[in-house]
Amino acid sequence: MNYLIAILAILVVGLGVWLGTVLFKKNKENRILRGLNIALFSIRIPQEKKEESNVKGEINATEQLFAALAALKQPFLFEAAVHHIGEEIHFYLGVPRDESEAAVKQIHGIWPNAEILGAEDYNPFNADGVSLAAYISQKDHFALPIRTYLEMESDTFAPMVSGLSKLDEVGEGGAIQVIMRPADTEARKSISRLLEALKRAEPLETVLKSNLVKSFGEISKSFKSKKEEAEKKERLVVNDAGVKALETKLSKPLFRVNVRLVASAKNQMQAEHVLSGMAAGFSQFAAPVRNSFRVVAPRKPANLIYAFSFREYDAGTSMVLSSEEVASFFHLPIASTDIPRIKWLKSKE
Numbered sequence: 001m002n003y004l005i006a007i008l009a010i011l012v013v014g015l016g017v018w019l020g021t022v023l024f025k026k027n028k029e030n031r032i033l034r035g036l037n038i039a040l041f042s043i044r045i046p047q048e049k050k051e052e053s054n055v056k057g058e059i060n061a062t063e064q065l066f067a068a069l070a071a072l073k074q075p076f077l078f079e080a081a082v083h084h085i086g087e088e089i090h091f092y093l094g095v096p097r098d099e100s101e102a103a104v105k106q107i108h109g110i111w112p113n114a115e116i117l118g119a120e121d122y123n124p125f126n127a128d129g130v131s132l133a134a135y136i137s138q139k140d141h142f143a144l145p146i147r148t149y150l151e152m153e154s155d156t157f158a159p160m161v162s163g164l165s166k167l168d169e170v171g172e173g174g175a176i177q178v179i180m181r182p183a184d185t186e187a188r189k190s191i192s193r194l195l196e197a198l199k200r201a202e203p204l205e206t207v208l209k210s211n212l213v214k215s216f217g218e219i220s221k222s223f224k225s226k227k228e229e230a231e232k233k234e235r236l237v238v239n240d241a242g243v244k245a246l247e248t249k250l251s252k253p254l255f256r257v258n259v260r261l262v263a264s265a266k267n268q269m270q271a272e273h274v275l276s277g278m279a280a281g282f283s284q285f286a287a288p289v290r291n292s293f294r295v296v297a298p299r300k301p302a303n304l305i306y307a308f309s310f311r312e313y314d315a316g317t318s319m320v321l322s323s324e325e326v327a328s329f330f331h332l333p334i335a336s337t338d339i340p341r342i343k344w345l346k347s348k349e
Contacts, residue, residue, distance in 0.1 A: 084173035124173030163277030
């Protein structure tokens with residue numbers, strides 16, 4: 001009897017291992033197929049010098065593009081990259097193949113003179129060197145926005161692009177990848193609930209650190225009697241800056257976003273230098289009553305590099321950001337950009 005039970009146990013374990021292997025391979029195949037279903041386009045914008053610079057207006061053009069692409073109801077992505085051979089900074093758009101024509105029309109609707117060409121996949125990695133990767137995360141609850149280009153009144157993407165402009169022509173490569181998909185309605189509801197709590201004079205720090213993201217019924221249970229609440233309101237002042245910040249975020253399209261950085265060079269030290277050059281620009285968005293970014297660089301970057309290469313959306317490392325926030329750290333080149341090596345569309349072309 002014990003002999004039969006042992007045999008059955010071995011069979012069950014063996015079946016479980018086999019099934020797990022099949023499902024793992026199937027999942028990997030599906031991930032690869034999703035990556036292969038993306039149409040990649042190179043985008044070149046004419047560098048049109050203007051008498052008066054309108055940085056905010058030009059960055060807003062990319063924000064408009066994000067909102068237009070959200071109508072596709074599918075993930076899309078942007079990349080700024082330097083190939084491991086070459087020194088020019090290329091800009092790419094990736095969309096599902098069946099949405100390619102619609103996406104190209106949206107770009108031409110905003111930049112009529114832009115050149116948008118189907119592109120072969122590129123390689124930023126030095127096969128004989130060291131490759132590193134990092135992703136960006138939010139320090140506080142996603143409801144709280146970062147400081148944006150509208151507040152800073154400058155090209156806040158320039159520091160990241162500048163990091164890419166300093167790579168060696170041979171042996172060094174790097175890229176910034178931004179994968180976006182329209183946020184679910186629950187994300188917007190969560191921000192609205194936190195906003196209501198702020199309007200009731202709850203302290204911003206308490207609101208952001210609590211779990212006030214469920215239902216109004218659950219929130220009300222955590223409050224004391226109406227008399228005690230009224231007395232508390234007399235002592236507390238509504239955080240107007242916090243209210244305005246959340247209202248501004250809610251006024252824009254919301255996205256779930258993956259932001260990845262990859263860097264490659266001949267050795268560890270150079271690769272770290274390339275990665276830090278891109279990552280440094282993300283520190284500028286912190287401010288009082290604002291969120292901030294963290295740069296997370298795993299010790300073993302293989303999985304993150306795989307996700308970058310196959311352009312996979314990862315819910316686990318995604319952030320909820322508005323179109324204004326995303327445009328603050330990634331947008332197509334603007335006329336005032338004087339960073340060298342950007343692959344512009346020359347007028348003669």
